[in-house]
Amino acid sequence: MPLHVAIESDTGTLDTRACERLVRETGAPVFYSPAFLRAFEAFPLHSVERGAHILVHDGAGRAHAVLPVYLQRGVDPMGALAANRPGALDHPVLLSHVWHCYETTIPALSPEAARLAVDAMGDLAGEWGASLYGAANVGADSDAARLLGAAGLSGTPLDRMWSMDVSGLDGFDAYLESLGGKPRREMRRQLRRAEEAGVRARELGVDEADLDGFVRLARATAGSKHDNADYYLPGVFQGFLGALGSCASVIELRVDGRLVAAMASLVDNTRYHLWCLGVDDGACNGFSPTYVLLAQSLRFAFAEGRPTVSAGRRNGWFKARYGFHSTELQVFLS
Structure with missing residues (x-):
């Protein structure tokens, strides 16, 4: 035809x-x-x-x-x-x-x-x-x-681009056991410190999450690390996330009710995407929010049965340490 x-x-x-x-x-x-x-x-x-x-x-x-x-x-x-x-x-x-x-x-x-x-x-x-x-x-x-x-x-x-096949792992504990000794101990140490600091983690739909708070954190992080705060256009990015509906969710970390870190995640039939994040390092006393966000997102990925976890670009040293593998990305131009 x-x-x-x-x-x-x-x-x-x-x-x-x-x-x-x-x-x-x-x-x-x-x-x-x-x-x-x-x-x-x-x-x-x-x-x-x-x-x-x-x-x-x-x-x-x-x-x-x-x-x-x-x-x-x-x-x-x-x-x-x-x-x-x-x-x-x-x-x-x-x-x-x-x-x-x-x-x-x-x-x-x-x-x-x-x-x-x-x-x-x-x-x-x-x-x-x-x-x-x-x-x-x-x-x-x-x-x-x-x-x-x-x-x-x-x-x-x-x-x-960084991704990880988790189809052969039976949950987050099995994932931790698959890591090398030092990364595994550091992850457990960070999670313990976060618990001691009173961190509360929740995964929320875009209709429940604090999208203004997420964009505020994401802009601050992008501005300080990449001089690119407008990657997250205020107002526009909140609207975009809200329009995604069930394709998106937000993991929020709070201490005493204060939003200290957040990650926007996307899902499709086979992947759980760790799409973008923002953190307030100054408000995360004694622990690294990046470890907690990774742990929580992996728990949710396992719970939803997604065989692949995609972690986007950059921060390769951290992602490689925690089991992600990289693929070279290219730009093709006429």
Whole structure:
């Protein structure tokens, strides 16, 4: 059956059930779910001039590939354009996916459908006057990387993504036993100190969590560590989290009722994503909140039966110490 390409300008015209089925069948992460795409459309986490969803379908209407693309100018939080195409920073570029996605792929049922989606992206870049097009945060050894390379896009290293297969572990205690002696003892010591400090941890839905408090902590942490507080745009980020619904939750750590650390987590069919966090180190006397957030998130991941825990980018030394393995991420540009 021949395949056809459609350009959907907004999520209102997307066939939600078809896209959900495609994401499930291809094993694509939560960043490609209709809920995430709708949330970004309503609350764009960074500036975009135009957006579209490239949909490849057959004559019966079945979705075979979907590729979200965004025309943007001067948006480069990871320095990908500055390092590879500095002249493009002042011009519109068409990229997939959004910068807050650390696992970019091409959800497709076949190589043919994926190729059609990438070709359509190139055509759309020409129509929209983009100076270049491409994809960021693509696994270096993925099918998407090979297809983008075959399409003539040049891939260069960008960062590393961290994940852990926990399917063979029977809960958090088994996870602790799988660690080396020093990391295991340090985790237990930090959890004991947190308990002595009166830390209370809860996982809350986005309709119950203190989203303003989370964004305040996340902005402070991003600003002090990466000089990038606006990765969490005030007002916009709260709205985005709220729009995700059941795809997202927030782990809150409180001492005497005060919010001292928080982590926003995302879920899909197979993964529990430790997406982003914020901490008030000055309010965490005698313990490190990062250990407590990791322990709590792993407990919830085990309870929900997610075989993979994804921990995003950066802080590799800590993640490697606690069982996560890295994958090289690349940026592909025309």
